[in-house]
Amino acid sequence: TYMTGSEHNDEFVADEERRISTPTNRSGGIQGGISNGMPIVLRAGFKPTATIMREQRTVTRDGDNTTLTGRGRHDPCVLP
Secondary structure: OOOOHHHHOOOOEEOOOOOEEOOOOOOOOEEOOEEOOOOOOOOOOOOOOOOOOOOEEEEOOOOOEEEEOOOOOOOOOOOO
């Protein structure tokens, strides 16, 4: 939201051997859902697993304060 189109867009250029590339690769190598031939760059963030083995405060359905401790394994499997 802070960039103009000319600051955001990847310009295409050809070198002396007529190979096409984008000098900046601001789009991360993908434009319109298709690889543009540049390295594909992806950044992702993941939240921590909600269930932990440490006691945590919570509230019952009736509105009473209680504690909850996770049991068993709850390992996420994050794959592309």
